[in-house]
Amino acid sequence: xxxxxxxxxxxxxxxxxxxxxxxxxxxxxxxxxxxxxxxxxxxxxxxxxxxxxxxxxxxxxxxxxxxxxxxxxxxxxxxxxxxxxxxxxxxxxxxxxxxx
Amino acid sequence: xxxxxxxxxxxxxxxxxxxxxxxxxxxxxxxxxxxxxxxxxxxxxxxxxxxxxxxxxxxxxxxxxxxxxxxxxxxxxxxxxxxxxxxxxxxxxxxxxxxxxxxxxxxxxxxxxxxxxxxxxxxxxxxxxxxxxxxxxxxxxxxxxxxxxxxxxxxxxxxxxxxxxxxxx
Numbered sequence: 001x002x003x004x005x006x007x008x009x010x011x012x013x014x015x016x017x018x019x020x021x022x023x024x025x026x027x028x029x030x031x032x033x034x035x036x037x038x039x040x041x042x043x044x045x046x047x048x049x050x051x052x053x054x055x056x057x058x059x060x061x062x063x064x065x066x067x068x069x070x071x072x073x074x075x076x077x078x079x080x081x082x083x084x085x086x087x088x089x090x091x092x093x094x095x096x097x098x099x100x
Numbered sequence: 101x102x103x104x105x106x107x108x109x110x111x112x113x114x115x116x117x118x119x120x121x122x123x124x125x126x127x128x129x130x131x132x133x134x135x136x137x138x139x140x141x142x143x144x145x146x147x148x149x150x151x152x153x154x155x156x157x158x159x160x161x162x163x164x165x166x167x168x169x170x171x172x173x174x175x176x177x178x179x180x181x182x183x184x185x186x187x188x189x190x191x192x193x194x195x196x197x198x199x200x201x202x203x204x205x206x207x208x209x210x211x212x213x214x215x216x217x218x219x220x221x222x223x224x225x226x227x228x229x230x231x232x233x234x235x236x237x238x239x240x241x242x243x244x245x246x247x248x249x250x251x252x253x254x255x256x257x258x259x260x261x262x263x264x265x266x267x268x269x
Contacts, residue, residue: 001103002103005213006110007143009205010113023197024191025121030129032168037117047147056235057243062152063152067253070159072257081174
């Protein structure tokens with residue numbers, strides 16, 4: 001069987017790719033996709049620990065995380081559409097109204 | 101056998117996650133996100149969480165990705181808006197920060213696992229927790245309130261996205 005640490009390191013790698021994706025890309029949709037990658041990495045950790053401890057609590061949390069990801073995607077993409085309507089672009093550098 | 105599967109799936113998910121960020125075409129990067137999500141579903145199967153694997157494909161790779169693709173095709177964006185940042189300083193800084201983050205995560209994992217002495221994922225616990233019955237029981241008894249609150253969250257998300265996307269209410 002695969003050791004637990006392999007799963008944790010894999011999810012750490014995926015989370016880091018998500019962090020770099022959020023920092024590196026300027027497009028709001030790609031930033032959203034990187035956030036989804038980060039959420040999935042954390043879900044993998046939860047499932048691995050759930051199997052390790054033998055309790056279904058971690059899998060319940062992953063279920064809730066998926067619900068939140070769905071809600072976040074719906075509201076976030078609606079915000080992106082609104083930004084696109086007013087600015088004709090989804091580049092996050094151009095969304096600077098609240099920037100000090 | 102399980103280890104070989106794990107390394108194949110891990111490789112696929114990491115490479116496609118890198119390609120999500122590196123791609124210039126947004127539709128291609130959405131499709132690579134689907135590849136990542138499906139390989140994660142396979143990893144859940146490898147861990148014995150069959151219910152979550154199915155839910156991952158139905159909800160994530162199905163519903164959420166359709167939403168993403170709809171928005172990408174609806175917006176009709178310019179070509180130059182995609183791909184990594186043109187500024188070299190920001191790109192290098194982001195990669196450096198990501199590398200520092202990764203080293204920290206791996207170091208903490210190594211430290212905490214060597215202290216606690218957590219062993220391998222046993223097939224017995226996989227059989228016990230992976231089935232739908234155990235998750236359903238836990239979801240409707242112990243975690244009933246969080247479950248109900250997520251329904252309110254979804255309702256608020258529906259209302260919020262309608263209010264945001266509609267021009268005149």
